[in-house]
Structure formats: structure tokens, C-alpha cells
Amino acid sequence: MKCQHCEKPATFHITELTGPELLELHLCEDHARQYLTPAEAEPSEVSSSLTESLTKQLKIGQTAEELARLDQRVCPVCGISFYEFRNVGRLGCPHDYVCFDAELEPLIVNIHGATRHVGKQPKRQSGDSDWQTELIRLRRELHEAIEDERYERASELRDEIKRIEGLVASGGRPE
Amino acid sequence: MELDRTLNRFTAQCGEWLRGCGPESDIVISSRIRLARNLADFPFVRRCTDHDRAAVEKAIRDRLNNCAELNKLLFLDVAELEAVDRQFLVERQLISRELAESSGARSVGIDPHEQFSVMINEEDHLRIQLMKSGLDLESAWDQVNQIDDVIESQVNYAFHERLGYLTACPTNVGTGMRVSVMLHLPALVITRQIEKVFSSLQKISLAVRGLYGEGSQAMGDFYQISNQITLGRSEEELIRQVGDVVPVLIDYERRAREYLIRESQQDLHDRVSRAYGILCNAQTISSEETMHLLSSVRMGINLGLIPGIEIPTVNQLFIQTQPAHLQKIRGIELGTADRNIERALYLQRHLAKKPSKNSEN
Ligand SMILES: [Zn+2]
Ligand SMILES: [Zn+2]
Numbered sequence: 455m456k457c458q459h460c461e462k463p464a465t466f467h468i469t470e471l472t473g474p475e476l477l478e479l480h481l482c483e484d485h486a487r488q489y490l491t492p493a494e495a496e497p498s499e500v501s502s503s504l505t506e507s508l509t510k511q512l513k514i515g516q517t518a519e520e521l522a523r524l525d526q527r528v529c530p531v532c533g534i535s536f537y538e539f540r541n542v543g544r545l546g547c548p549h550d551y552v553c554f555d556a557e558l559e560p561l562i563v564n565i566h567g568a569t570r571h572v573g574k575q576p577k578r579q580s581g582d583s584d585w586q587t588e589l590i591r592l593r594r595e596l597h598e599a600i601e602d603e604r605y606e607r608a609s610e611l612r613d614e615i616k617r618i619e620g621l622v623a624s625g626g627r628p629e
Numbered sequence: 630m631e632l633d634r635t636l637n638r639f640t641a642q643c644g645e646w647l648r649g650c651g652p653e654s655d656i657v658i659s660s661r662i663r664l665a666r667n668l669a670d671f672p673f674v675r676r677c678t679d680h681d682r683a684a685v686e687k688a689i690r691d692r693l694n695n696c697a698e699l700n701k702l703l704f705l706d707v708a709e710l711e712a713v714d715r716q717f718l719v720e721r722q723l724i725s726r727e728l729a730e731s732s733g734a735r736s737v738g739i740d741p742h743e744q745f746s747v748m749i750n751e752e753d754h755l756r757i758q759l760m761k762s763g764l765d766l767e768s769a770w771d772q773v774n775q776i777d778d779v780i781e782s783q784v785n786y787a788f789h790e791r792l793g794y795l796t797a798c799p800t801n802v803g804t805g806m807r808v809s810v811m812l813h814l815p816a817l818v819i820t821r822q823i824e825k826v827f828s829s830l831q832k833i834s835l836a837v838r839g840l841y842g843e844g845s846q847a848m849g850d851f852y853q854i855s856n857q858i859t860l861g862r863s864e865e866e867l868i869r870q871v872g873d874v875v876p877v878l879i880d881y882e883r884r885a886r887e888y889l890i891r892e893s894q895q896d897l898h899d900r901v902s903r904a905y906g907i908l909c910n911a912q913t914i915s916s917e918e919t920m921h922l923l924s925s926v927r928m929g930i931n932l933g934l935i936p937g938i939e940i941p942t943v944n945q946l947f948i949q950t951q952p953a954h955l956q957k958i959r960g961i962e963l964g965t966a967d968r969n970i971e972r973a974l975y976l977q978r979h980l981a982k983k984p985s986k987n988s989e990n
Contacts (some may be wrong), residue, residue: 586787
């Protein structure tokens with residue numbers, strides 16, 4: 455498919471949801487960026503509201519059904535759905551960058567024009583990130599167990615959390 | 630009370646960003662760098678349970694207190710503060726409006742010179758900010774980078790090999806860094822060139838905001854220029870990107886001032902003198918009008934049109950006449966009408982010149 459405004463291939467498929475009916479746009483990268491950049495006369499856009507407006511109004515590279523399916527995807531660690539992220543413009547946990555990787559990439563490219571960090575890195579290896587992610591998941595499970603008054607399970611979870619916290623803190627790998 | 634002593638101490642000093650010194654300080658008010666960081670083993674703040682949030686706040690505060698380099702920080706429990714005290718910290722740019730207005734466990738550590746502050750549980754677990762008077766991004770980066778190293782030795786940051794520092798909002802991912810320079814650009818406003826300047830800044834993906842950040846009006850002709858992009862460029866490149874454009878803006882502003890002096894010196898002198906006259910004589914005055922008039926006076930001083938007043942005095946008035954500051958200085962709560970009277974009195978006292986010189990000529 456060709457871009458609506460030029461001869462280049464359309465790599466961005468945007469569904470505009472703000473009007474009374476769905477508007478499908480097929481654009482090349484340059485025209486997509488132009489389209490997504492706020493008009494000059496408007497007061498300066500705030501970076502965070504940029505994501506908000508993008509996530510609320512635009513769905514990039516997806517058909518309506520794909521989007522509906524995508525919206526229901528949930529991070530197994532913190533429990534946030536992609537729909538919720540699109541609405542509030544804030545992610546739920548560090549693992550979202552992994553589990554929503556493919557969905558976030560076009561958004562990140564739109565904002566930053568890049569996909570790879572260059573610059574400062576933490577000096578020390580910050581332990582095993584899988585276990586840190588596991589701590590997030592376990593704490594959520596603990597919270598749910600307490601809400602459901604499953605106190606035995608809650609106590610098991612507390613012990614497990616303490617064990618992993620101890621190992622992470624001592625720099626060891628809980629295996 | 631410990632808290633009152635801390636806050637009262639701040640009212641007595643002017644804060645780093647309004648000291649009115651440092652390179653190019655006639656136009657550049659301050660340089661600021663902030664880093665967004667998150668702990669690897671907790672959800673981002675919005676997704677935290679109350680319990681998580683309290684645990685994050687305590688963990689970070691304890692670790693920071695452990696650092697010899699950071700143990701002079703004054704910690705304030707923002708959740709416990711009165712609304713006027715929160716507003717006071719926002720006016721001083723020590724905390725963001727978001728931190729002031731959100732809920733749940735959250736705090737701020739402030740260094741006694743107000744150069745450096747660290748917010749806990751704002752949008753990200755940690756927001757580390759360093760402010761310098763005038764144009765001084767390099768040393769702001771040196772200092773905030775060192776502080777970041779110290780904190781990193783105590784906590785595990787959420788970091789992704791490809792995406793860098795992970796943040797709650799994808800607009801901050803990568804370096805997590807926002808570099809901003811606050812400029813006073815009254816002549817560009819008067820000559821109606823400011824819009825043109827801003828649209829060209831936006832084309833090179835720099836953001837322009839008002840004095841109090843996101844969504845705020847450009848009160849008193851103060852504008853903050855900052856980077857939008859945080860991923861794919863190193864910290865040094867991001868600093869250079871903002872730093873390179875500032876001298877251009879300074880040059881535009883100076884040329885606009887020269888133009889005004891050359892083409893309409895009398896009008897300009899009149900405008901500045903009237904502003905000064907109102908500020909010295911008003912019996913009741915709003916915050917907006919004060920900011921607007923102080924802006925003219927500030928430019929007038931820089932152009933030698935108002936002798937006998939120092940720039941730091943005016944800088945300080947910008948902040949001391951803000952609503953929460955007036956109330957803290959006065960020591961009582963005041964409604965809008967009373968604040969406007971108090972503000973007028975405060976301005977009269979602080980703008981009065983030495984008897985020998987006056988504004989008659
Ligand atoms: Zn095109
Ligand atoms: Zn998650």
C-alpha cells in the first residue's frame with residue numbers, strides 16, 4: 455500500500471478515533487510524523503500529554519479487531535492491561551517494556567525517533583532482573599491473597615518474598 | 630516544630646535559582662537537570678498499592694539517609710504537609726505540582742542550599758533534580774550525575790539493556806533526563822517574535838513551558854526550554870542540544886532589547902517606569918499583575934533604566950509575592966483579597982529606593 459500523500463510505501467496505519475466515525479490513514483514514515491506532530495500555532499505540547507493524546511486517539515499499525523484484542527492483553531507481573539495504559543499514558547511496571555515490547559515500539563519511535571539507549575548505565579549489575587520482576591508479581595499476589603482473606607497463602611507468600619528480598623539484597627542469585 | 634523551622638528557613642533565603650548570578654544571568658534565570666529513576670522490584674508508582682507505596686518511600690528514604698554524601702538532606706513528608714506548605718514548595722520549584730497534588734506516601738529531600746532535591750513517589754519512584762543559577766548545564770550535570778551514582782550504589786534501578794532507564798511514561802525512557810533552562814524573554818514578547826521562536830524550537834523537538842512547568846502560563850515572560858527526546862542520545866548530547874540553542878535565544882532577546890531602545894526608547898522607558906510606579910504604589914494587586922509588571926522592571930534594571938534596584942531583589946520578589954509565600958512570610962492564612970493587599974504592602978516595602986534617588990526623573 456502506498457502513502458496517501460506521496461509515492462513511498464505506507465508503513466503507518468493510523469485509526470483516528472476522535473471524530474464521529476473511524477478514519478483510517480495510511481502514511482509513510484515522514485508523513486506520519488508530520489501528522490502526529492501538533493500544529494505550529496498551538497501552545498507548546500507537553501511531553502507527557504503527547505503520549506496521552508497518542509495513546510488515546512491513535513492506534514498505530516493495527517486494525518480495529520487487532521486493537522480490541524491488543525487492548526485486553528495484560529502484563530503477567532503487575533496486571534495492567536494495554537487498554538489501561540493507553541488511557542492513563544503510564545505503564546504499570548518495568549516488565550511492561552518487555553511484555554508490550556512490540557506495541558510500544560512504534561510509540562517510542564514516534565516520541566524519540568530511536569529505539570536504543572545510548573548514554574549512562576548503572577555501574578553495578580543490578581542483580582538478576584527476573585527475580586526483581588518476580589518480587590513485583592509476588593507482592594501483587596500477596597495483596598490479592600490478603601484482600602480475599604486467604605491468610606495461609608498470604609503467609610507463604612510473605613516468606614517467599616522475604617527469602618528473595620534477602621538474596622537479592624545480598625547480591626546472590628536465588629536459585 | 631521542626632517542619633516550621635525548615636520551611637521558615639527557606640522563606641528567609643532566596644533559593645539557588647533566584648540568586649540572580651551565574652553566566653548570562655540577565656536573561657538566563659536557571660539551569661536544571663532532572664533524572665527519572667525507578668526501583669526494579671516494585672511496580673511504577675501509579676500501579677503501587679498503598680502498602681507498596683509506603684514501602685518504596687521508606688526504602689528510598691532509609692537508603693538515602695545511609696549515604697554520607699546525602700545525609701544533609703531535609704526530608705519532608707509531603708502527604709503530611711498542609712496545602713499551603715505544599716504550594717510553598719511548588720512555588721520554590723522544590724517539588725512538582727504533581728507531587729503536591731497526588732495522594733499516598735510521598736516525600737521530598739531537599740539540600741540546605743536548595744540546589745538539589747529528590748522527590749520520592751512522584752510519577753516515578755525517584756525524581757532527582759539539580760538547579761543552578763544562570764546558564765550552567767555542565768556543572769549541573771556533573772553534580773546530578775554524581776548524586777545519581779551515590780543513590781545507585783544503594784538501590785537497584787529498573788534498567789533495560791536496550792531501552793535504558795525504565796520510566797512510568799515512555800516519554801522519559803532511556804536517559805530519564807530532562808534538561809531545562811529558564812529564560813526571561815520580555816523583549817521577544819513585546820516585539821511579538823516569541824511565537825516564531827517557539828515554533829522553530831518545536832521543530833527541533835525542544836519543548837517550551839511556562840514558569841511552573843507543564844501546562845502553566847508563561848507568567849512574567851519566563852520560559853523553560855527543555856528536551857523532548859530522552860532515548861537514543863547520550864546525556865552529553867541532550868545537554869548540548871539544549872545548551873546550543875540558549876545562546877541563540879539570548880542573542881535574539883538582546884537584539885530585541887537593542888531594537889526597542891533604538892526605535893522606541895521613550896515608550897520603553899515609559900513602560901518600565903509605569904510598571905515600577907504601580908508596583909511601588911498599588912494598594913492591592915494580584916499575583917498575575919505583579920508578575921507582569923515585575924517582568925518589565927527586571928528588564929528595565931538590566932537596561933539601566935531603573936537605577937538603585939538590584940536584580941536579585943526583583944528575582945526574589947517574583948517568588949515572595951506568590952500566594953503561599955506571602956502567607957508563610959506573614960505567618961497566617963490569607964484569602965485572595967487579603968493576599969492582594971499584603972502583596973501590595975510587601976512590594977512597597979521592598980521596592981522603595983534610597984531617599985536620594987527617586988523615580989521622578
Ligand atoms: Zn508520504
Ligand atoms: Zn507490568
